[in-house]
Amino acid sequence: MKKHNFSAGPCILPEEVFQKAAAAVRNFNNDNLSILEISHRSKPFVAVIEKARKLVLELLDLKDQGYQVLFLQGGASSQFLLTAYNLLQKKAAYLNTGTWSTKAIQEARLFGELIEVASSKDKNFTYIPKNYSIPKDSDYFHCTSNNTIYGTQMKVFPEIEIPLVCDMSSDIFSRKLDFSKFDLIYAGAQKNMGPAGTTLVVVKEDILGKVTREIPSMLKYQLHIEKESMFNTPPVFAVYVSMLTLEWLQDLGGITFIEKVNQQKASLLYGEIDRNPLFKGLVTSEDRSIMNATFCLNDKRLNDRFDALWKEADINGLAGHRSVGGYRASMYNALPLYSVQALVDVMQELERKA
Ligand SMILES: *Cc1c(COP(=O)(O)O)cnc(C)c1O
Numbered sequence: 155m156k157k158h159n160f161s162a163g164p165c166i167l168p169e170e171v172f173q174k175a176a177a178a179v180r181n182f183n184n185d186n187l188s189i190l191e192i193s194h195r196s197k198p199f200v201a202v203i204e205k206a207r208k209l210v211l212e213l214l215d216l217k218d219q220g221y222q223v224l225f226l227q228g229g230a231s232s233q234f235l236l237t238a239y240n241l242l243q244k245k246a247a248y249l250n251t252g253t254w255s256t257k258a259i260q261e262a263r264l265f266g267e268l269i270e271v272a273s274s275k276d277k278n279f280t281y282i283p284k285n286y287s288i289p290k291d292s293d294y295f296h297c298t299s300n301n302t303i304y305g306t307q308m309k310v311f312p313e314i315e316i317p318l319v320c321d322m323s324s325d326i327f328s329r330k331l332d333f334s335k336f337d338l339i340y341a342g343a344q345k346n347m348g349p350a351g352t353t354l355v356v357v358k359e360d361i362l363g364k365v366t367r368e369i370p371s372m373l374k375y376q377l378h379i380e381k382e383s384m385f386n387t388p389p390v391f392a393v394y395v396s397m398l399t400l401e402w403l404q405d406l407g408g409i410t411f412i413e414k415v416n417q418q419k420a421s422l423l424y425g426e427i428d429r430n431p432l433f434k435g436l437v438t439s440e441d442r443s444i445m446n447a448t449f450c451l452n453d454k455r456l457n458d459r460f461d462a463l464w465k466e467a468d469i470n471g472l473a474g475h476r477s478v479g480g481y482r483a484s485m486y487n488a489l490p491l492y493s494v495q496a497l498v499d500v501m502q503e504l505e506r507k508a
Contacts, residue, residue: 158493161471162302162446162484163324164344171398171488178394189394194387199394203383206397210356213400213408214333222379224355225393230323230342231257233353237296237319237338238262240375243365247271247292247316251308252279252301253477254321262296271295278478279304281438292316294337294361300325302345303475305448305482306441311335317361325445326354327403328487329413337361346445346486348396351389403487412487419485419494420444426498430505432456436480450480456508464500472497 159166182189183198192199207223210216226232234257238246245267248259251274262268269292272283279301288295294317300307302324311318317337324345333339337358344350355375362376371377371385378385403412424442427433427449436448451457464472474480483497 155468157468157470158496159470159489160483160485160493160497162345162475162482163342164350165346165484165486166488167348167395167399168402168488171395171402174398175391175395190391192390194384194390199390202394202397203388206393206400209397209400209404210354213327213404214339214356216333216356219334220358220360222357222359222375224357224375224378225352225383225388225396226355226378227352227389229350229353230254230321230340233321233340233355234258234261235264236355236373236375237294237340238265239367239369239373240362240365241294241317241319241338242266243293245269245289245292247288247295249273249283249286249295249297250275251282251298251306252304254302254323255296255298258296258298258321266293274306279306280436282306282308282441288312288314288316290315293364294319296320300328300443300445302446302484303478303482304437305443305446306437307443307445309441317358324484324486325443327400327409327412328416328445330409343392343396348399349392351392352396354396399488415491416444416485416487419489419491420447422491422494422498423447423483423485426501430501432505432508433501436478445485447483447485448474448478448480449483450474456504459507460500460504463504464497467496467500469493469497469500 178189210223238261242265246262247269249272250256250270269289271288272286274281274283295314296319298321318335319338320336322339323341326341326346328346339356341354343352357375427435432451433449434452472481474482
């Protein structure tokens with residue numbers, strides 16, 4: 155049987171996606187060629203990337219609103235740099251909610267004045283700062299919707315007049331939001347959309363072209379838009395598997411459906427963390443992420459016993475990030491509810507035996 159996979163990223167994908175992707179490696183599109191050996195400009199692949207773009211806009215409810223969809227390389231980490239390169243003329247405002255925000259800030263500092271509007275570093279990023287003000291003359295505001303490492307998630311986003319830029323790597327397609335409030339969304343595929351190797355960028359075209367600096371080709375959003383993500387060879391297989399995952403999500407009923415499942419999974423696990431006297435959650439309750447739950451044992455002496463129990467139950471990927479410790483259960487879209495139940499059963503077993 156397959157393991158219950160709580161890995162934070164690269165992460166679990168739907169079983170039917172693995173089956174279709176495996177088949178396409180042998181014989182794609184019934185052409186007796188592998189998806190790995192055909193031209194990225196061939197008709198069957200162009201159809202794949204077009205379908206992927208269309209699915210992104212449909213799922214996010216952003217059709218016909220001036221948004222462009224790109225599939226780039228270099229991970230979300232490259233977007234820390236590209237966003238600033240393409241948008242920062244004088245100054246930009248950033249909310250610091252964790253490791254990834256901190257890295258985004260570091261990169262943006264190379265391009266202009268940087269205003270950190272608020273930070274939760276004082277409490278090891280265990281909460282989302284609220285009631286901060288954003289200078290109106292900033293070129294844009296940048297935030298991280300879900301903090302993969304710490305397990306916090308933004309539930310509300312500021313109402314602002316300047317462009318809103320968001321790193322949604324670990325919660326894109328997991329919950330309903332008014333995505334039209336965002337001017338640029340980026341996400342490394344490997345958390346909730348597909349395999350590692352491509353990064354999704356959804357950008358409102360009218361925010362581009364406002365900086366005066368020269369931008370090298372590979373770093374220029376406008377050029378990638380013009381070339382429809384084919385300025386150079388796109389990550390063909392990663393785009394294909396992402397397309398399959400988006401198709402799977404669409405067939406299930408889209409974000410409206412998956413959000414309900416994600417809520418169920420999160421309630422089940424957080425319910426147990428709060429009920430079971432052996433465990434405690436690591437972040438402020440109201441800011442808990444429905445994707446990545448961080449928790450620990452009150453008595454560290456039980457860690458070894460707990461570790462043995464979950465490994466025995468075929469659970470994978472539960473160790474917390476090395477900068478936080480404890481445990482982290484990542485419950486991305488493709489993780490079934492019964493996997494969360496398997497984890498809860500183990501937590502209860504430990505309670506009985508402790
Ligand atoms: C994983 C992650 C990143 C880094 O993504 P890479 O694709 O590895 O560069 C950035 N931001 C968030 C929120 C992440 O979870």
